[in-house]
Amino acid sequence: MKEKNSSPAILCVAPNGARRTRRDHPNLPVTPAELGGAAAESLEAGAAMIHLHVRDRNLAHTLDAGAYRAAIQAIRSRVGDELVIQVTTESCGLYGPEEQMRLVRELKPEAVSLSIREILPDPTFETQAAEFLDWLRAEGIFGQFILFNADQVRFLTGLIHRGIVPHSDPCVLFVLGRHTPGQQSAPSDLDPLLEASPFREAWFLCAFGKHELACVDRALARGGHARIGFENNFYRPDGARAAGNAELVELAASRSLQQGRPPANAHQARELFSRLL
Numbered sequence: 001m002k003e004k005n006s007s008p009a010i011l012c013v014a015p016n017g018a019r020r021t022r023r024d025h026p027n028l029p030v031t032p033a034e035l036g037g038a039a040a041e042s043l044e045a046g047a048a049m050i051h052l053h054v055r056d057r058n059l060a061h062t063l064d065a066g067a068y069r070a071a072i073q074a075i076r077s078r079v080g081d082e083l084v085i086q087v088t089t090e091s092c093g094l095y096g097p098e099e100q101m102r103l104v105r106e107l108k109p110e111a112v113s114l115s116i117r118e119i120l121p122d123p124t125f126e127t128q129a130a131e132f133l134d135w136l137r138a139e140g141i142f143g144q145f146i147l148f149n150a151d152q153v154r155f156l157t158g159l160i161h162r163g164i165v166p167h168s169d170p171c172v173l174f175v176l177g178r179h180t181p182g183q184q185s186a187p188s189d190l191d192p193l194l195e196a197s198p199f200r201e202a203w204f205l206c207a208f209g210k211h212e213l214a215c216v217d218r219a220l221a222r223g224g225h226a227r228i229g230f231e232n233n234f235y236r237p238d239g240a241r242a243a244g245n246a247e248l249v250e251l252a253a254s255r256s257l258q259q260g261r262p263p264a265n266a267h268q269a270r271e272l273f274s275r276l277l
Contacts, residue, residue, distance in 0.1 A: 006260055006261065007223065007261060008261060008262050009220055009225055009256040009261040009263055010048050010202075010225040010226075010264045010272070011047045011048060011049070011225070011228065011256065012047065012048070012049035012050065012051050012225070012226070012228075013038070013047040013049070013245050014050075014051040014206065014228065014229040014231035015029050015038040015042070015050065015051075015229050015245045016029055016053050016229075016230055016231060017179075017230065017231030017232070018053050018061040018088070018231075020230060020231065021059070025234050025241070027243060027244050028230055029230075030055045032054075032071045035052070035071050035075060036071075036077060036078040037078065038245050038246070039075040039079050039083055040078040041246035042083075043079050043082055043083055045247075045249035045250040045253060046249050046252070046253030046256070046263040047249045048083065048084060048264045048265050048266045048269045049086060049111075050083050050084070050085055050086065051086050051088060051113065051229075051231070052071060052072070052075075052086060052087050053088050053090070053231070054067040054068050054070075054071045061090070061094065063094075063095050063099060063100065063103045065103055065107045068103075068107055072085055081266065082265070083266055084111055084269050084270060085109065086109070086110070086112060086113055087104075087107065087112050087113075088112070089104060089113065089114055089115070089118070090113075090115065090118070091115070097118065097120070097121065097125050097128065097129070100114075100119055101119065101129075101132045104136065104141070105132075105135070108139060108141065110141070111141065111142040111144065111273070112136070112141060112144070113143075113144045113146055113173065114143055114144065114145055114146065116146065116147065116152060116156050116159070117148075117152060117155070119132070120164075129164060130163070130165075133164070133166055137166050137167070142171070142273040142274075142277065143170070143171070144170075144204070145165075145170055145172045146172075146173045147172050147173065147174055147175065148178065149192075149193070150192050150193055150196035153172075153193060153196040153197050153199075156170070157198060169198075169199055169201045169202075169276065170199065170276060171199075171201070171202040171273065172197070172202075172204070173203075173227060174194075174197075174203060174204070174205050174224075175207075176189040176206070176207040176208065177207065177208045178208075183208040185207035185208045185211055185215050186215070187214050190205060190215065190218050190222075194222065200223075201272070202225065202272055202273070203224045204225045205218075205219035205225075205226055205227070206227040206228070207232060207233070208232045209232075209233055209235065210233065210235040210236075210237065212232060212248070213237050213251055213252060213255060214237065216228060216252050216255060217255055217259070220261055225264075228245075228252045229248055229249070233248065237251070
């Protein structure tokens, strides 16, 4: 893995996730107005990007395009184009590949995250997934592939070699662990993913639990970028609960500066992403 230790670091805030509720943290942003506020605070703290989940009327995870439009409008009203807005297609056990792809076709977002094993759960979806990914690229929508382990890294690499994924060096997100109770990621969890990965241009990390920032340190030192926030972690390195997402972004931005990698702005992030289309 080629290191880029002097390049700007893209910090993406993930303010809520699909599974979190206010029982987990009273300041979890879930409404459009709350997401707009979290976006503005995170931008000021050093974020260049926001990973967006939205909720239905019962505050449950949804892939409804109308709910996304309301949240995107609320964020844009606060930050303009100073954050890249990335929507999620996470199924959370509720949506199949067709529904995930339909959302993106209807919404046409600026950026989208895609779990490779959710949009392509078995070979019968290969043709559909290939057509969707070709369309995504033609529309100029920036896609990021979510990978949980080395087997998924190898699976994505194989899809690229076979022409199903139309990118030679796509953006990926390495997830250290799973959404399970008590999950605590460790910096060393990144190593098997990097060892298996040929992806060099734009890779991100996200980690669970109080060691999130130590994992971010490892990623930044290896030339990667980071996603931080309440989707994966509520805690500062000292074990105290953070008051809001911006507090975690600010800590990550400070770590980034200490490593000689100034936090990127949205313009710099878009420049990188555009090279990958």
